[in-house]
Amino acid sequence: MKKTQILWLRRDLRLSDQAALVAAAAAGPVIPVYVLDDETPRHRNMGGASRWWLHHSLAALDRQLRPLGSRLILRRGKAAEVIAELAQEAGASAVHCIRHYEPWWRNAERALADKVDLVRHDGNYLMPMGSVRTGSGAPYKIYTPFWRELSKHMPPPEPLPAPDSIPSPQNWPHSDSLEDWALLPDKPNWAVGMAEMWTPGEYGAQTRLADFSGRAAQYDEKRNFPSIEGTSFLSPHLHFGEITPAQAWHAHRTAGGSVEVFLKEIVWREYAQNVVFQYPDYGSKNARDNFDAFPWRDVTKQDVAADLKAWQAGRTGYPIVDAGMRELWATGWMHNRVRMITASFLIKHILIDWREGEKWFWDTLCDADYASNAVNWQWTAGTGVDSNMFVRIMAPLSQSEKFDAGDYIRKWVPELADLDDPYVHDPDEFGRKPADYPAKIIGHKEARERALAAYARIKGQS
Numbered sequence: 001m002k003k004t005q006i007l008w009l010r011r012d013l014r015l016s017d018q019a020a021l022v023a024a025a026a027a028g029p030v031i032p033v034y035v036l037d038d039e040t041p042r043h044r045n046m047g048g049a050s051r052w053w054l055h056h057s058l059a060a061l062d063r064q065l066r067p068l069g070s071r072l073i074l075r076r077g078k079a080a081e082v083i084a085e086l087a088q089e090a091g092a093s094a095v096h097c098i099r100h101y102e103p104w105w106r107n108a109e110r111a112l113a114d115k116v117d118l119v120r121h122d123g124n125y126l127m128p129m130g131s132v133r134t135g136s137g138a139p140y141k142i143y144t145p146f147w148r149e150l151s152k153h154m155p156p157p158e159p160l161p162a163p164d165s166i167p168s169p170q171n172w173p174h175s176d177s178l179e180d181w182a183l184l185p186d187k188p189n190w191a192v193g194m195a196e197m198w199t200p201g202e203y204g205a206q207t208r209l210a211d212f213s214g215r216a217a218q219y220d221e222k223r224n225f226p227s228i229e230g231t232s233f234l235s236p237h238l239h240f241g242e243i244t245p246a247q248a249w250h251a252h253r254t255a256g257g258s259v260e261v262f263l264k265e266i267v268w269r270e271y272a273q274n275v276v277f278q279y280p281d282y283g284s285k286n287a288r289d290n291f292d293a294f295p296w297r298d299v300t301k302q303d304v305a306a307d308l309k310a311w312q313a314g315r316t317g318y319p320i321v322d323a324g325m326r327e328l329w330a331t332g333w334m335h336n337r338v339r340m341i342t343a344s345f346l347i348k349h350i351l352i353d354w355r356e357g358e359k360w361f362w363d364t365l366c367d368a369d370y371a372s373n374a375v376n377w378q379w380t381a382g383t384g385v386d387s388n389m390f391v392r393i394m395a396p397l398s399q400s401e402k403f404d405a406g407d408y409i410r411k412w413v414p415e416l417a418d419l420d421d422p423y424v425h426d427p428d429e430f431g432r433k434p435a436d437y438p439a440k441i442i443g444h445k446e447a448r449e450r451a452l453a454a455y456a457r458i459k460g461q462s
């Protein structure tokens with residue numbers, strides 16, 4: 001008789017292109033399990049928006065499993081310990097999982113592999129981390145050569161189909177109730193806008209992919225304009241593994257033209273994970289140590305804390321920044337161009353350490369991803385392993401005009417809904433600022449000079 005197999009799910013909440021599921025189902029009856037781990041030391045607990053997403057994604061996965069004769073078991077605690085205990089309780093001969101690369105998951109996989117037969121499969125990335133290397137065998141630090149090398153190995157293998165049925169054990173082990181985990185916000189329910197915009201789960205992911213296929217040919221032309229739907233909106237689905245990059249690749253590889261630009265963006269996700277694979281502390285530590293001496297403003301001081309709060313709440317007096325921060329709060333997502341502008345604003349205009357922004361995004365993004373978030377924050381700050389971007393200080397107002405953000409601002413900043421272009425980009429400057437909209441918390445020129453002066457204090461140090 002075939003022995004029971006544990007399928008340990010984390011950010012791979014899907015049935016198709018799921019190598020761990022296929023292997024487990026071939027080996028014996030399968031117990032799919034998700035462990036909510038808020039306890040392992042140095043584990044980065046999920047933020048609020050991610051928890052909202054997780055709740056709905058787990059519910060969706062359980063609904064998909066039921067007609068296949070299976071179900072999802074939920075447990076809570078230190079993941080490596082909980083999975084080892086469950087394996088023993090169920091008499092399982094092996095635990096199958098998709099390889100994860102966050103530093104805490106690498107630790108958990110190592111710890112678990114000491115206790116059980118842990119079979120790790122690939123599938124959340126186009127290529128296993130650490131396998132894209134220079135001619136001399138070193139990992140890449142810069143995106144472009146990383147992309148060039150990776151693309152030599154593309155296309156990725158054909159995605160695996162979802163199984164028609166999953167062998168189930170005779171007795172199901174105990175499962176927590178999802179409701180008891182209280183992942184959803186209650187009072188107040190700040191997730192109303194998220195529920196309107198997103199359908200977490202594999203079905204929602206495939207629907208987004210199909211919708212994007214019709215728009216993919218214009219991706220390059222439209223992707224930088226926040227007023228229009230130019231991008232794929234796949235990021236939370238990719239983060240939670242409801243869809244794989246290989247599926248996205250195969251859906252678009254023959255489309256040609258601007259689609260290569262889209263595939264290059266998918267590879268930014270790979271590149272970010274490749275950087276964090278080399279530098280596990282990337283989410284909290286400057287890769288360039290001269291920035292350890294950077295004179296960031298002190299957020300424990302009242303005026304600085306007030307500036308941070310104004311940024312978080314979208315009340316800086318810079319319409320494009322405020323629109324972005326409010327979009328983020330309302331939907332758990334922000335357009336990429338606007339992420340760059342808001343991040344640059346926090347770091348350079350109000351001179352607050354990028355780690356404060358990284359933390360806020362971690363809590364509020366439903367695509368909050370340790371690697372993508374850290375790498376993009378460090379890239380914007382100039383503290384990262386790639387080129388130093390500190391002196392590239394984005395001017396929010398010219399960015400807003402250049403990328404035609406008028407409709408985007410009118411949507412997310414209702415105080416400015418009645419202002420036409422060009423006033424909406426800078427109501428202060430045109431003397432059109434409504435009484436209920438804040439004045440700029442600092443002028444652009446003054447902010448730029450202050451940032452460059454601060455940078456001059458550490459430039460050249462290492």
Ligand SMILES: Cc1cc2nc3c(=O)[nH]c(=O)nc-3n(C[C@H](O)[C@H](O)[C@H](O)COP(=O)(O)OP(=O)(O)OC[C@H]3O[C@@H](n4cnc5c(N)ncnc54)[C@H](O)[C@@H]3O)c2cc1C
Pocket residue numbers: 223231232233234235236238239262265266267268269270272334335336337339340343361365367368369370372373374376377380
């Ligand atoms: C300060 C900052 C923080 C960010 N934090 C995150 C984060 O926590 N999680 C996250 O998924 N993305 C993050 N990004 C990257 C990017 O903004 C989002 O991936 C993108 O906006 C998601 O929208 P989309 O799916 O429509 O993207 P598309 O333009 O359709 O791109 C397709 C996919 O490519 C990947 N991708 C695109 N751009 C990037 C990028 N710059 N870095 C890494 N992957 C990329 C994403 O998986 C995305 O879903 C951040 C960017 C900045 C500037």
